[in-house]
Amino acid sequence: MTTEIPLIGDYSTPGTELNGARIGVVTFPGTLDDVDAARAVRLSGATPVSLWHADEDAAGSLKDLDAVVIPGGFSYGDYLRAGAIARFAPMMDAIAAAAGGEAGSTRGLPVLGICNGFQILTESHLLPGSMIKNDHLHFICRDQALAVENNETAWTRDFAPGQRITIPLKNQDGQYVADEPTLDMLEGEGRVVFRYLDVNPNGSRRDIAGITNAAGNVVGLMPHPEHAVEPGFGPDTEHGLRTGLDGLPFFTSVLSTLASGGAA
Amino acid sequence: MSQQFNIDTVEHAAATPEVEQPWAELGLKENEYAEIKTILGRRPTAAELAMYSVMWSEHCSYKSSKVHLRQFGEKLTDEMKKNLMVGIGENAGVTDLGDGWAVTFKVESHNSPSYVEPYQGAATGIGGIVRDIISMGARPVAVMDPLRFGAIDHPDTARVFHGVVAGIGGYGNSLGLPNIGGETRFDPIYQGNPLVNALAVGVLKHEDLRLANASGVGNKVVLFGARTGGDGIGGASVLASESFDGDGKPAKRPSVQVGDPFSEKVLIECCLELFRGSLVEGIQDLGAAGISCATSELASNGEGGMRVELTDVLLRDSTLTPGEILMSESQERMMAVVTPENVAAFEAVMATWDVEYSWLGEVTGDGRLVITWDGEVIVDVDPRTVAHDGPVYERPYARPAWQDELQADTFRSSEAGQHLPATGEELRAAVVELMSSPNLADTSWITRQYDRYVRGNTALASPDDAGVVRVDEETGMGVALATDCNDRFTYLDPYTGAQASLAEAYRNVTTAGAVPLAVSDCLNFGSPEDPDVMWQFAEAVRGLADGCQALGIPVTGGNVSLYNQTGSTPIHPTPTVAVLGQFDDVSRRTPSGFGQDADGQAIYLLGTTADELDGSEFARLRDHLGGLPPTLDLAKERLLGDLLVNASRDGMIDAAHDLSGGGLAATLSEMVLRFGVGARIVLDGIMERDGVDAFTALFSESQARAVVSVPRTEEVRFTDMTTARNYPALRIGVVDAESGALEVQDQFTLPIAELREAWEATLPKHFG
């Protein structure tokens, strides 16, 4: 059952159903960017489906979905640790099972965790490491340049290798940390998917902005691709005010992945 | 639990007229206490005294300002009423946007709490104004913050500044509301009285409009959201000792309120779900005066009465007395009226969102507000006497004795006005000094701590002239908002200064390309008991009311904050004005700077320049404040606004920026800084036409002016339009994407990089 929680905007005019793909967007209490993630899914050509954190039949709700986005926000106020309470939601158990976990099958459910979603994925141990408070201790909102270092994940295959992109970044607890062996492992296995360019905005180890699991179906990153999908509302670029659309390939990538019949 | 207290029942009060009551400690005047006794025909109970004292406070009753604020209603014209759905008096005014959409917005103060505990004060300021917006049935979509601090280099400023900025970010960011603008000023006059004003805007469909009234006998009254604690009643601890049982010491009451943005975010979604299901008949947020305000407002706005059992209120602190529960200002609470048929559905929504609630009572038909404690009546009043028929004062006011002297002390005649920059080199240095001064320097140190992207509808935000958010994703229809106040002009002449503040906000909205629709104001002043201050207030309100009439847009709501003074020194009169405008399609909004592809576009100055430096930012650089504010012609402002909106609608301009603080120098600097694209400017035309020197052309703050960039293909059409409307327009230069500088011919060349370095350095230098 997908709950009819209409907080993810108005779906009265869904976009064209490319591949007929249905992508879930999870809402926790305190989730903020679910509207934006749903819009991004729609603009990429797929159909967004809202998922409620406390869904009693979470596994059932995921059955007819092709991918899931865990959007940004402050679930449970980020009060204990960012993502620490949300990870225990029934929906997260179902997502962890469907995604195949860290060891990973070759065909797990594609999952994208953005900002608070990334934090929830690390708290759930679907991705290694953790996020702590930004090194400068302030919330920061800026247009952030990134390098796409791995374009073979379920969420990045529409990017060119090493492509430079700019998408908004906004967080309080965005400093990615992990122990040295973990960082070496991530680097060695090519699992650093995004790295900050020009400025490391929060002190993240090795400029890491986003990572993937071994199978490439679960990706988490701190910056916000869903805020760079619509002309007039994205980051500024040299072509004009708020024209940045570098977030759109995240959402089309997963459709390409699904069309080609694989997770990564 | 009731064992704890000596409950002062209505019956007991009637039988014990001689009991001494702490009315003075609760802030009531002797005549007010007498009036309460007359209304009730007996002494009030402790709980009634608590209610009257908070509801009759200046903050809740507007007792000193009411007689002046009436003008906002009296001066309404049919033109102004055209789009007005709900006017002053409700939680926030509502304006029709067409297509079944409406918008509600309001700017409010949270000044003194933000001085005591800057983080929580500012945070709960956002929380309070957002709940006002929800109460109207609207989804909040953005916030803005006009702020005023003491001197930038005063040690205490950093404490307040850091806390306020972090508090606004901490609360607003967690609510998922983009912060789209505001203004930040530093002036020693605000050292002990910083101003934290907060604006929220929300949108709704017409059918979702809700009002704060309790109607329908038998309908249920419910309190939901956070539990009630002793928040905000620190000052009224007298009440705790009054009714607390003998040997026990009264428990400590918090002196500040702590905000819980997570609870508020859940409350927003929860309320919107209630509105979608049409599950509430009336709704009221709990802010100042808490349950006292909510029950008396709901009951007096409905046609019936209300009966409430106070022991059913869920408490965070079980030691609270009935009076304290009534006065508590605990955050993140709402009160609603629900029909018996909808009770189950209401409870289901609460369960979904995990929100606590308790049913307190019901709507009655007897016109009384009756509050019981364990069944015993402790309040029995006509709710109108609490909520609406409080005292009204005609405070004496008189033009201050010093006003003439102040106005005679013009900048040109002063010591500060001698030896002004004249050479190119001096003018260049003055521009850099101006742009790195605290009030014109880059504010991104602040704005980068605010989320401007969330909800994906932000089309413009700081540093552009107005914040713009899309309302309807189908059509692109949206709203623009700007808040402004020129406190220096208002100090020099409150009537003109208030109008100049209104004109500036109006100009900012039209510069972005939106059609102005409505006004909200937050009137920050000193003590109303000082006739000088009261005169400033009266003049400012008169100016605003006349100004709104001239511009054809109504004031739909706002608030008054008095007693902003340290000792006998009041702050500058600071009427913060917010203007809301509408876009048919936000995609045509005009940015405030020259874009990369604007290379070669013509730069036009609209309006004329006179020698008007009194109260200017340049005068501030020289520590001078005296003389008269610039001449204001609201008909001209309106014409300029029309021109800018038309030019935007017809695609004639690619950039537009108004002239205000810092004059042409600031405007051109900001336009080249926006996207790092330079310009070549010639001042000769201005100097010849207006008879001013280069310094005056650059730094005068004459009103009704804006700078635009016009694509070559549109130039003829643009000048035809300005000629047809007889509005002065002068070609003053071209956009130069190659130069990387602001070049003022025959005067100076200022590389953007150098300007940027100075402009960006100021806030980080003081605040890290």
Place this chain on the structure above:
Amino acid sequence: MPTIVVDVMPKPEILDPQGKAIAGALPRLGFTAFEQVRQGKRFELHVEGEVTDQILEQARTAAAELLSNPVIEDVVNVAVLDESEASA
């Protein structure tokens, strides 16, 4: 190295949103024994050499003036960390 521990808690009468959110989560995970949660802060001040009374007094002052915000927080403990605990 000797360590002085400073514990700071939100004042009991002040709302503690953090504690409230955690208290809400506990029963969902089956921890039903806990009625209320309040979340505080612990600071560890490391000292070169011996902790004299004077140093401890400095720690108390620092706790009151810097480590806590007296408007909303109480310093509930300033103590020298037990050596055995420190080395554990």
